[in-house]
Amino acid sequence: MKRTIFEEEHQMFRQAVRTFVERECVPHHKQWEKDGIVPRDLWLKAGEQGFLCMDVPEEFGGGGVPDFRYAVIMTEEFTRANCTGPGFSLHSDVAAPYLLKYASDEQKARWFPQLATGEKILAIAMTEPSGGSDLANMKSRADEDGDCYILNGSKTFITNGINADYVIVACKTDTSKTHGGVSLIVVERGMDGFARGRNLEKVGWHAQDTAELFFENVSVPKANLIGEAGQGFYYLMQQLPQERLIIAVGAIAAAQAALDWTIDYSKEREAFGRPIGKFQNSRFKLAEMKTEITIGQVFIDRCIMEHNAGTLTATQAAMAKYWATDLQQRVIDQCLQLHGGYGYMLEYPIAQAWLDMRWGPIGGGTNEIMKELIGKDMGF
Numbered sequence: 001m002k003r004t005i006f007e008e009e010h011q012m013f014r015q016a017v018r019t020f021v022e023r024e025c026v027p028h029h030k031q032w033e034k035d036g037i038v039p040r041d042l043w044l045k046a047g048e049q050g051f052l053c054m055d056v057p058e059e060f061g062g063g064g065v066p067d068f069r070y071a072v073i074m075t076e077e078f079t080r081a082n083c084t085g086p087g088f089s090l091h092s093d094v095a096a097p098y099l100l101k102y103a104s105d106e107q108k109a110r111w112f113p114q115l116a117t118g119e120k121i122l123a124i125a126m127t128e129p130s131g132g133s134d135l136a137n138m139k140s141r142a143d144e145d146g147d148c149y150i151l152n153g154s155k156t157f158i159t160n161g162i163n164a165d166y167v168i169v170a171c172k173t174d175t176s177k178t179h180g181g182v183s184l185i186v187v188e189r190g191m192d193g194f195a196r197g198r199n200l201e202k203v204g205w206h207a208q209d210t211a212e213l214f215f216e217n218v219s220v221p222k223a224n225l226i227g228e229a230g231q232g233f234y235y236l237m238q239q240l241p242q243e244r245l246i247i248a249v250g251a252i253a254a255a256q257a258a259l260d261w262t263i264d265y266s267k268e269r270e271a272f273g274r275p276i277g278k279f280q281n282s283r284f285k286l287a288e289m290k291t292e293i294t295i296g297q298v299f300i301d302r303c304i305m306e307h308n309a310g311t312l313t314a315t316q317a318a319m320a321k322y323w324a325t326d327l328q329q330r331v332i333d334q335c336l337q338l339h340g341g342y343g344y345m346l347e348y349p350i351a352q353a354w355l356d357m358r359w360g361p362i363g364g365g366t367n368e369i370m371k372e373l374i375g376k377d378m379g380f
Contacts, residue, residue, distance in 0.1 A: 004301075020046070037199065037208075055067070071092065075089055079254050080257050082356075125167050129156050140154065141175055142185060149225070158213055166188055168186055193218040240314070252297055254332065263286060322374075332354050
């Protein structure tokens, strides 16, 4: 089924991104997985191509293109190539929107130009060692001290955590409140008391730096407060749907990539004198996966256009995230099975995709939390 959400300029952009990925990422990704991090010069190369902060207005150094479909293409192309290391989407599509939506013009002028060029890298820190998805009860706190906040606490599972120059930290500025006590402040590399822990060893996504962050009496200027004090939780709730939609986009793209690899493998690999795709079980499995991915892609594309129009609801985003990541798991697991013993070998992309897929139902809020959100919207 032909996708109809993209126009000619999107297809030209896709080809540019695909060329960049194949030239700058694919040849090096295995080494990045061994290193546990992507080199900073890749961010500079992406910035030169205009691939970072595309929706940020030109006056602040961005691309001035407020069209979510470009972010979709970026995610799809990196996923298609099995390049999970570069944290561009977290930088541009997950963290940057908080600055774009709630930061002052002075803050935007201060931070965005270098974020768009890749000279500076952005992260957002929500999850805590004891909190998980329970953001309202976070323990990190920032106490007022004249023109500054004194920040104490810790965060974990932070994407871009090692490379990041700016970290949007969710913390309590009023501990007497739950939801209404959360604020967002930007901590900058080099601030006294700001330390990074180890680069966490994960099941998959080995090339993406994911870190623990520690804050011990970090003095953060009040000029680094994003939006209004006490509104941080509500800002998070407003922006998390985009993060969840990006995850859903990547999940469907990963499922499609796995199916494509498996179709090719099933045509080439022979058993008992014929290609394994000629066996009824293989054909039926491939047919089932093709059907489910097609149905899922239609729904995700509908969500993309709803989001572009500003009408996507938090419930729809939760549906997209939970269903697409569950589908991703089913498809990749079945594709690995069809590869047989070779599917268990890391030299085959399906094996790496199988390791990487397990993050999907956890990241961006667990799928159990997604079902809770959907259930509450139903009146339960």
